[in-house]
Amino acid sequence: MSESVKGVFKATASSNKRIGKRFYRLRIELVADGAKAFADFNPGQFAELDLSHTALPPEESIPEDLLDAAERKILLRRPFSFTNVTAEKNRTIAELLYCVVGPATLRMTTISAGDSLSVIGPLGNGFSVPEGKKTALLVVGGMGVPPLLHLAKHFTANYQTTGLDVIAFAGAKTANQLPFESRLDEISQQLGFSLPEFAKYGVESLIATDDGSAGYHGFVTDCLAEWLSKSGLPAKDIIIYSCGPESMLARMAELAKDKNIDCQLSLERRMACGIGLCQSCAVECRVNGSNETVYKMCCKDGPVFESTEVVF
Numbered sequence: 001m002s003e004s005v006k007g008v009f010k011a012t013a014s015s016n017k018r019i020g021k022r023f024y025r026l027r028i029e030l031v032a033d034g035a036k037a038f039a040d041f042n043p044g045q046f047a048e049l050d051l052s053h054t055a056l057p058p059e060e061s062i063p064e065d066l067l068d069a070a071e072r073k074i075l076l077r078r079p080f081s082f083t084n085v086t087a088e089k090n091r092t093i094a095e096l097l098y099c100v101v102g103p104a105t106l107r108m109t110t111i112s113a114g115d116s117l118s119v120i121g122p123l124g125n126g127f128s129v130p131e132g133k134k135t136a137l138l139v140v141g142g143m144g145v146p147p148l149l150h151l152a153k154h155f156t157a158n159y160q161t162t163g164l165d166v167i168a169f170a171g172a173k174t175a176n177q178l179p180f181e182s183r184l185d186e187i188s189q190q191l192g193f194s195l196p197e198f199a200k201y202g203v204e205s206l207i208a209t210d211d212g213s214a215g216y217h218g219f220v221t222d223c224l225a226e227w228l229s230k231s232g233l234p235a236k237d238i239i240i241y242s243c244g245p246e247s248m249l250a251r252m253a254e255l256a257k258d259k260n261i262d263c264q265l266s267l268e269r270r271m272a273c274g275i276g277l278c279q280s281c282a283v284e285c286r287v288n289g290s291n292e293t294v295y296k297m298c299c300k301d302g303p304v305f306e307s308t309e310v311v312f
């Protein structure tokens with residue numbers, strides 16, 4: 001995938017739609033140098049948004065559990081991946097999927113079409129495709145979906161080059177914590193096209209919920225393990241890409257090791273500077289599979305790491 005030059009750019013919001021209790025989809029547009037810089041944004045890279053001047057929603061629409069946190073000042077930019085990036089002639093359109101979890105994401109809900117935003121990016125490394133793979137498995141936990149949806153689009157758009165078959169596995173604690181707009185009808189689900197967001201790229205998807213309220217009853221990694229056992233695909237032909245809570249990524253790394261499958265994990269560490277200076281996002285990594293470890297910066301050396309290198 002290609003390299004782009006990072007910088008600080010002005011973006012303009014074109015829509016900000018609520019798609020679930022706490023889930024929103026924000027669309028931003030970049031022009032001029034920003035459009036050029038983000039045109040080659042790789043799936044798995046991220047951007048840092050300045051939300052310090054964004055207004056709070058009215059008190060009555062603030063969820064009760066966030067009332068105290070809502071008043072906190074937003075000193076640091078916040079990192080976000082994109083679900084989709086489309087480069088047109090003079091502009092680049094980027095789509096974000098976000099979950100309201102604290103003061104910054106709460107403020108994001110008040111962004112309206114026409115509002116200006118300062119964006120730093122593209123940041124981080126993004127996913128890569130090793131030679132010789134035939135099947136890509138995208139394994140999502142909760143809000144880990146944005147970079148993997150972007151990757152699904154990338155694989156579909158570049159099928160001629162990669163030739164990869166792609167299947168997505170999406171898990172959450174319960175059905176309403178799956179950050180998707182809706183599920184498809186029963187027939188589509190029987191065919192495996194459960195989630196419209198993946199189906200639009202021709203990618204089959206399997207759902208797993210911890211409480212069994214949708215799809216497989218159990219962890220998404222267990223759903224994947226069962227699928228792998230039944231598939232009979234040779235491990236060397238498979239590459240797994242995963243993003244989600246760290247406990248899930250740790251299980252993912254274990255499973256990939258047991259099955260001898262290559263696996264790339266996108267880690268969502270808390271970040272401050274976003275460019276490798278403050279060391280707040282340090283990740284302990286093994287050196288060439290040995291017991292020796294070094295600290296790498298999630299924002300600069302990641303957020304995508306080989307599953308074999310991360311010490312959980």
Ligand SMILES: Cc1cc2nc3c(=O)[nH]c(=O)nc-3n(C[C@H](O)[C@H](O)[C@H](O)COP(=O)(O)OP(=O)(O)OC[C@H]3O[C@@H](n4cnc5c(N)ncnc54)[C@H](O)[C@@H]3O)c2cc1C
Nearest residue numbers: 046078079080081098099101102103104105146268269270
């Ligand atoms: C590379 C990267 C890409 C991301 N992409 C997305 C995305 O596409 N959509 C999205 O909704 N969120 C994404 N996030 C997470 C997002 O940055 C945080 O949710 C956001 O910064 C929270 O800001 P806040 O002020 O609303 O809440 P805060 O008060 O900062 O946090 C609220 C709660 O969320 C937890 N939290 C905050 N940030 C993280 C994190 N990085 N990892 C784990 N827990 C965290 C905190 O511990 C706290 O409990 C991404 C994070 C990273 C590092």
Ligand code: FES
Nearest residue numbers: 272274278279299
């Ligand atoms: S966020 Fe500052 S070093 Fe990563």
